[in-house]
């Protein structure tokens with residue numbers, strides 16, 4: 507008889523994660539994840555849940571009582587945000603200037619909403635007046651945009667849309683998956699009704715949960731539905747009874763993932779939001795300077811750029827995928843390529859949390875210069891690191 511096959515223990519390499527997510531996991535988070543699993547109604551766990559919600563309120567910039575992580579990745583947050591407030595036949599306006607706006611459209615159609623899409627070129631913002639016109643013309647019950655479009659590197663302005671939604675009564679949904687804790691969100695100040703995020707972007711925890719927050723206006727909409735929320739798992743009124751005072755069992759919380767998020771939020775608040783935002787802002791500028799030094803153009807105009815992701819165009823004659831393969835093979839560094847119409851045309855380099863640190867940026871830029879030069883692009887391989895250093899020296903005396 508042949509011996510039963512055996513399987514070696516997993517041995518994944520230690521990769522410096524500079525893609526659009528998952529991002530570099532903070533060592534403190536790995537440590538938190540080794541804490542013992544307890545029952546999902548254990549008093550010790552309930553205290554951890556309350557603290558997690560309280561820290562999330564601070565990071566989102568909201569007083570919303572209903573603020574917690576949904577079990578599932580960022581897309582579960584997107585689905586939870588939309589399915590709870592859309593009923594069949596409801597007019598819904600979605601801004602589309604990248605992959606994640608497209609994904610929202612697909613969810614709207616699946617819940618039977620009447621979709622009104624507003625398109626902008628991939629790599630540019632959605633002009634707020636076009637969104638607002640579409641809201642008015644369609645009598646939108648819900649309007650949704652992506653704050654940080656991770657497929658392109660665009661930062662969407664939110665204030666005017668928030669104001670218009672507050673006036674018209676529409677529910678304003680914002681995808682903050684790639685901006686939460688890297689750029690200001692200010693849920694209450696910007697009159698956002700539902701915002702959601704993910705744990706594996708700027709929060710530097712593994713992918714697993716989707717922090718989300720609902721305003722009272724959004725909850726009133728859910729309570730006033732004529733039809734039940736189509737998703738049992740993502741029905742906020744039931745999840746809220748577990749995260750709120752009632753502590754009614756709905757589904758078993760992913761205990762270890764809550765530990766990870768709790769520690770991630772502690773790291774964010776230990777640093778302080780203002781300091782963290784400023785660090786991301788400066789390092790995004792330093793990266794833009796480094797890309798210019800390599801002779802690379804950025805896809806997004808300067809005043810529409812994210813602080814958490816940079817998207818250089820691939821120059822003519824350079825093999826986009828080969829650059830990524832060499833970074834992975836020679837340096838154990840991951841970056842990503844473009845999606846959809848931008849496939850082969852851009853690289854996507856995440857600058858999220860730990861990724862937006864001088865020491866990691868130096869490593870990335872040194873390696874990136876090396877593989878660019880090796881690919882035949884006539885450039886000084888050290889130009890990126892020099893530009894980074896020059897930027898820090900001239901602007902701020904020291905790295906941030």
Ligand SMILES: *Cc1c(COP(=O)(O)O)cnc(C)c1O
Nearest residue numbers: 579580581606654656683684704
């Ligand atoms: C990553 C991302 C998502 C989806 O998150 P998953 O964790 O992959 O499900 C949604 N929106 C944006 C803007 C993202 O960057």
